[in-house]
Amino acid sequence: MRKLAITSLILILNLPLLFSGNLLHNNYLRKGMSLNGRWHYIVDMYETGYYNYRWQPHDGSENPGAGAFYLNMKPKDKMDLVEYDFDASPSMLVPGDWNSQEEKLFYYEGTLWYKKSFDVDDYDNSKRYYLHFGAVNYRADVYVNGKKLGTHKGGFTPFNFEMTHVLRAKDNFVVVRVDNKRAADEVPTLNTDWWNYGGITRDVTVYALSKTFIEDYSIQLDKENNKLLKGYIQLNGKENANAKVHVKIPELKINKGFTSNANGKVEVSIPVRKLDYWSDTNPKLYEVNIESDSDAITDKIGFRQISxxxxxxxxxxxxxxxxxxxxxxxxxxxxxxxxxxxxxxxxxxxxxxxxxxxxxxxxxxxxxxxxxxxxxxxxxxxxxxxxxxxxxxxxxxxxxxxxxxxxxxxxxxxxxxxxxxxxxxxxxxxxxxxxxxxxxxxxxxxxxxxxxxxxxxxxxxxxxxxxxxxxxxxxxxxxxxxxxxxxxxxxxxxxxxxxxxxxxxxxxxxxxxxxxxxAGALQGFHADSLTRWSEEFQDLLYRETLPTLAKIPQLSxxxxxxxADFRSPRRMLIPYQNGWNRKGLISETGNRKKAFFxxxxxxxxxxxxx
Incomplete structure (x- = not known):
């Protein structure tokens, strides 16, 4: 079982809570149960598993019926009609996009359903359980044990849902409807210059948390005072008010206690005498521990100022x-x-x-x-x-x-x-x-x-x-x-x-x-320096452009x-592009072009x- 953990710290002065109540932030270094691996999937081009024949969402009905894929139904007897079966369907790896895993889905844009069965080791009904996704492109409708947890839009940012109310120790299943269709009113919109990879493209993790837990935190160097760490800690739970919280940075011999306010928030201010500042030449990270009566997290944080x-x-x-x-x-x-x-x-x-x-x-x-x-x-x-x-x-x-x-x-x-x-x-x-x-x-x-x-x-x-x-x-x-x-x-x-x-x-x-x-260049194509698509042309553009840019007085x-070259449906010229944007300094085979050097x-x- 993979252990994940809860995230980082660098600083934000007076950063308000970005989300209400039950969103889990900074989870990267928090221990969790990974759901990565093979998930069964069903391609649903007509969205039959989401809409009924009147084009009404199944999950908006009190009696959705057997056609609702998120119910993961099985026939009750030999005459019962259920027109899908996740367990008889093929599987693919999560995290991963469907385009590169299944040749038939290479150009597919639409709806695909994922299903994963799981047990919860050491299930504890005194805990709160969260299901976290690193990213799903683009829309995700998430269901656990036939109950909808919520919807998220955005193909590159994390999200999670609390599932305490629907979870059990054994025989759980999560179903995710993923829809990567482009739309004019979405972000990004219809027209881009990169491949629209669909799927559950980042880690999926179950977190077991205390009834009151450390939901979010920020500790960083004050932007005006390089001898002061500032930030906040946010607790989540019914007992989050007037709670004791400690921030410990062993290497700096810091162990400072705080008390949360009525909303479970702690304003952090810690003077420091001597810091080894993080930089591009000195990427110093400190171990930072945050502890409450019922929770504890550890992060590695660098302290620096940028202006x-x-x-x-x-x-x-x-x-x-x-x-x-x-x-x-x-x-x-x-x-x-x-x-x-x-x-x-x-x-x-x-x-x-x-x-x-x-x-x-x-x-x-x-x-x-x-x-x-x-x-x-x-x-x-x-x-x-x-x-x-x-x-x-x-x-x-x-x-x-x-x-x-x-x-x-x-x-x-x-x-x-x-x-x-x-x-x-x-x-x-x-x-x-x-x-x-x-x-x-x-x-x-x-x-x-x-x-x-x-x-x-x-x-x-x-x-x-x-x-x-x-x-x-x-x-x-x-x-x-x-x-x-x-x-x-x-x-x-x-x-x-x-x-x-x-x-x-x-x-x-x-x-x-x-x-x-x-400039674009097909790696391995050599010609004179004025022949477009050649490595020599790309190299000439770099050799002419770099010293010219260097003359800009404000250049920083x-x-x-x-x-590296990357896939793009916009780039169709054969034999040079063939579905790739060729402006990379490294080819899709990992070979360096002349301009790299x-x-x-x-x-x-x-x-x-x-």
């Missing part, structure tokens, strides 16, 4: 240049969505090999393994909300979906030292509605976490009177802490041999990150697009000059 001063990004008060790379959450070697710590080690190991101290996790929240490992490796991280290209800016429900996913991301990773930037969006077209939408997201983010920086991947363009002069004309640039933009001169327009003549006219006194640039970092050399020489 800006004019056009500089400051880490613990010192200027830092972000030598980065963009990453999609795919294991190209195996194929499919990345989900394991082993996957994270491959991706972040490649980034370290490049010489990176920074990664942009595009274009959605990646697995928690990625930021956990980044904490250990000393990689600074940009995390992004999946507000991508064009969504329904005027739709209030769409905004709520975007805000919910952003809140879930911040809640999960608020204690990670590696995370320094929250990104609101990528390449979104300008309008007043879009500006209001993104500004509200930024306002929400600052309210929840005022200790990190805010950015978004914007776009540049050439001036009409002088195409060699590039500008960023976007009202949202005034809102962000770090001005970031994608630029593809030499690939999407512009002469690659003219890159050396390009200059950016930016009069804002803010740090600049070039959040994307690059770059994240070229992208670490050019960027590696640039970062190495940049480090020598610092």
């Amino acid at each position: 800006t001063q004019g056009s500089d990004i400051l880490l613990n008060g010192d200027k830092v240049f972000l030598k980065g790379i963009c990453i999609h959450e795919e294991n190209v070697m195996r194929g499919g969505r990345a989900y394991s710590m082993e996957d994270a080690k491959i991706l972040l190991g490649w980034a370290k090999e490049l010489g990176c101290n920074f990664v942009r996790l595009a274009h959605y929240p990646h697995n928690e393994n990625m930021v956990r490992l980044a904490d250990e490796l000393g990689l600074l991280v940009w995390e992004e909300n999946p507000v991508y290209w064009t969504i329904q800016w005027d739709n209030t429900e769409t905004y709520k979906k975007a805000e919910t996913q952003l809140k879930e991301l911040i809640s999960r990773d608020k204690n990670r030292a590696s995370v320094i930037i929250w990104s609101m969006a990528n390449e979104t077209p300008q309008s007043n509605a879009r500006f209001e939408f993104l500004s509200k997201l930024a306002e929400t983010t600052r309210r929840l976490d005022d200790t990190r920086l805010i950015s978004a991947a914007l776009e540049d363009h050439g001036k009409q009177e002088n195409p060699n002069s590039m500008v960023v004309e976007d009202k949202f640039a005034d809102v962000v802490d770090v001005l970031s933009f994608n630029q593809y001169y030499g690939w999407y327009g512009g002469d690659i041999e003219n890159i050396k003549n390009i200059r950016w006219e930016i009069d804002m006194d803010k740090p600049i990150i070039i959040s994307e640039f690059g 970092g770059i994240t070229p697009w992208i670490l 050019t960027l590696q050399k640039f970062y190495s020489e940049l480090g020598e000059s610092e």
Whole structure:
């Protein structure tokens, strides 16, 4: 049985509870019972198991009948009609996407039902039981023992439901309806440039908790005072008021007691004399123990400050240049969505090999393994909300979906030292509605976490009177802490041999990150440097672009697009693309392209000059 545990700590001053009552936060390091493994599944293209023939949801009826898949019914006798059978159906691995596990489902977008039977070892009816999902893409309807626990939307963020009221010691079953159909009013929307992997794509875990437990916590370095740890602890349960809570950091000889208020919340403030600050060159993590009368959790937390001063990004008060790379959450070697710590080690190991101290996790929240490992490796991280290209800016429900996913991301990773930037969006077209939408997201983010920086991947363009002069004309640039933009001169327009003549006219006194640039190349295809799709062409673009970008006075970092080739249905050109975005520096077979070594050399020489 796999043991899981409860998450991290880094800091958020006066962060309010993101959710009411029964949501379990910071669960990564908490011991739990894994439900990973093989689950039976039924493909339900017509959604027969969810709707009756009048197109009414079965789970909204008092008498749903045998057609409701979540009941997991068996015929009572040889004449009883039940037109499905999970136990006779095929199985697939969870976590994992269905596209890469079953050839017939490679292009499938729709509804698929999962079912897993389980017993609860050491079942204790004095405990509270939670069912936690790392992520399900996109909509998940969750049922245990025939009772609906709830619905979650959002393909890349964690969620859980309490199931104490329906659980028993033996013969339990969980059924999950997963629907990954794209829709115009969802986040992301219909149009993206990555594969829409469907399924239960991250860990599934059962947690047994005390009647009153530690629901959430944040402990981090105060953004103004580097000798003060601040944060909060939230208890959940009927006896959460006036409860004793201790914070212990053995290495710092800290053992401080607190008392919760009437709402079960503790405001934490702990002076420290000497700290070994977390950084990209010194990824120091402290063991932090939080204990109440009925619960205890342990986390590994780094303490650091991140800020800006004019056009500089400051880490613990010192200027830092972000030598980065963009990453999609795919294991190209195996194929499919990345989900394991082993996957994270491959991706972040490649980034370290490049010489990176920074990664942009595009274009959605990646697995928690990625930021956990980044904490250990000393990689600074940009995390992004999946507000991508064009969504329904005027739709209030769409905004709520975007805000919910952003809140879930911040809640999960608020204690990670590696995370320094929250990104609101990528390449979104300008309008007043879009500006209001993104500004509200930024306002929400600052309210929840005022200790990190805010950015978004914007776009540049050439001036009409002088195409060699590039500008960023976007009202949202005034809102962000770090001005970031994608630029593809030499690939999407512009002469690659003219890159050396390009200059950016930016009069804002803010740090600049070039959040994307690059060119496609089929690994192994060699030609002269002016032949598109060749490794030589991609390499030439890097060799021309890097020194040109370095001339931007406010430049504080770059994240070229992208670490590795990734699947995209938009990329159809045969033989070069064949369903892959080829802008990776590493192929889907793990082979480095010529531009990989050019960027590696640039970062190495940049480090020598610092």
